[in-house]
Amino acid sequence: RADELMRLERALFGDWCGYVFQPGEYGRAGFEATLDRVDAALRSTAGPWFLGGDEPGIVDFQYISHVERMVPSALYWKGLRIRCSGRWAGIDAWLAAFEARPTYLATKSDYFTHVMDIPPQYGPGQPVPAGEAFRRAIDGRDGWTLPLPALSAESLEPVLPFCDPGDPGARHEA
Structure with a gap:
């Protein structure tokens, strides 16, 4: 099963590249279909991990760094x-x-850092009009006014309750 999932990860990476780095909507259907397969693989186990169990395994670690980049780049x-x-x-x-x-x-990064770090690594993504509002939000145009609104699980870049340090934690980090 691990070998099959590793091949699926390579397919996901290839379909992401074929979508994000090509003009227009070329590759979207293939990328979404592969995301469907990845999602089905994750839902086929008792827990959240690809191979089940209480801890992430080697397959999860192979996927996470790419999926962490795919989420903001496909949006952006x-x-x-x-x-x-x-x-x-x-x-x-x-x-x-x-x-x-x-x-x-x-070690987790933020959406802005990912979309700025991807072009030197893979080349520029090819924008479409559907991403314009997200590009403006992630870039901080038309939206970064102080005070910033509170982040939540519904935010453009989701912040789950257990990840929110609150005002004192944010002040400490700043």
Whole structure:
């Protein structure tokens, strides 16, 4: 099963590249179909992890760094909401399970950093009009006014309650 899931991860990465880095909506159907397969694989186990169990395994670790980048990049360049869309509940639960782990949170990046770091690594994403509002929000245009609104699980970049340090924690981090 692990070998099959690792091949699926490579297909997901390839379909993401074929979608985000190509003009227009070319590749969207294939990327969404592969996300459906990934979601089904996650929902086929008792817990949130690809191979079940109480802890993430090697398959989960292979996926997380790419999926963490796919979520903001598909939103930013193509307007495709992967996280909290209602379509990929298994992926949502898997990401939330990772975010419940302090070791993951210590390395997790934010949407802005990901979309700025991707072009030097993979080349520029190819924007479509559907992503414009998300690009403006992530870039801070038309939306970064102080005080910033409180973040929540419904925010553009979801912040789950157990990840929210509150005002004192945010002040400490700043």
